[in-house]
Amino acid sequence: MIIKFAVPQGMCGGVASAINQIEKLLQDPQTVKPIYMLGSLVHNKIIVNQFQEQGIIILDGVNKEESINSIPFGTIIFTAHGVSDKIYDLALKKGLKIVDTTCPNVLKTHEIVKKKISEGYDILFFGIKGHPETEGILGLSNKIQLIDDSMKISPISKKTLLINQTTLPFKQVQTLYKKIKNKYPLIELADEICSATYQRQKAALEQTKGADICLVVGDIMSNNCQSLKQVIESENNVKTYLIETVNDLKSIDFSNVNTVALTSGASTPKTIVDAIINELEKYK
Ligand code: SF4
Structure with a gap:
């Protein structure tokens, strides 16, 4: 055979960097304990179990607001998938020590979305419903419409940007973008599949x-x-x-x-x- x-x-570099940041945190005697993680650092049980064994408490990553509100004090780790500004600010207000391991590629998508919204754009986001990266993006503004490849889209304005989750199948993204561009020639496209x-x-x-x-x-x-x-x-x-x-x-x-x-x-x-x-x- x-x-x-x-x-x-x-x-990938994004996951390796997130793991590296947490290992440093665990070794640092100045780290404020207990250490919480908002959902799974990455979708890999082996990695997450290893961190749990070292004392990190994994919080429910679906009801993020509730999870943050349940913490009296300590350090909170945001995962590589990113969180919305609302969740970040809530942790800040509570006085928690924040360790943000969001991948730079996800942060770049956040920045593009925020810039376009400030310029008056509506956003279509092609992503997986319920995935933490999608939830983090949707939490940025109510001007973001989540779409899948069924092409079921509410009427769009002249200024609309279509952008996507970083880890989707690239062929699926290319196919959808072509179809949408044919139907709405004025739409702007940002293919954010990470390298x-x-x-x-x-x-x-x-x-x-x-x-x-x-x-x-x-x-x-x-x-x-x-x-x-x-x-x-x-x-x-x-x-x-x-x-x-x-x-x-x-x-x-x-x-x-x-x-x-x-x-x-x-x-x-x-x-x-x-x-x-x-x-x-x-x-x-
Ligand atoms: S966005 Fe890409 S580089 Fe970043 S963590 Fe996800 S897969 Fe890795």
Whole structure:
């Protein structure tokens, strides 16, 4: 059996930087305790469990306002997905020590949205309903309309910007943008797929061509892992499994597999990928 690896793959700079900031916080004797995290730092249970074991308290990331209000004092970590200004200001007002690990790519999307709103624009945001990045953006203003690719859009004004979540499948974004531009020629477009997402999806598409199956290593809740799976299946028509640990290999039938392609999500620790590769070598 041949194993093909997509390059690049695995942990992105945004996630690595967020983890790094929290490790520093845990080591710093000046850190105000207890330490809370507003939702999961990234969508990866292994990483989040490790932080919990080190004493970080994970708060409900859905009802963010309620979560912040429940904290009497301490340090609050905002996750890589970002929060709205309202949530940030609430934590400030409560006198909490804030550690903001929002990825710079997400912050850039916030800045574009805020600038355009200040110029009188309405915003269409293409994202996953309920995802923390989407919720953070929607919380910026009531002039933002969440859309999916069903093209169900309320009437739009002359000054409208269409912008998107950073980790969506890039082909899906390109297709939707083309359709919307045809229907509303005056609309402005800002494709905010981050470069880590784009490069991982491009590499996965190249490496999975001709493979019998593909393995995406990462957490089932991770949007960038789900996007990798979707891009590979829809563009290359290769059966793709999203696997979280080495144990998941047991449920896959390798009997007729000559070539397996492997990639991993932007929040997947390298140790997990290495363990899966070691196990796969035994199937050769
Ligand atoms: S996937 Fe992109 S947006 Fe998300 S943390 Fe990584 S670099 Fe940032």
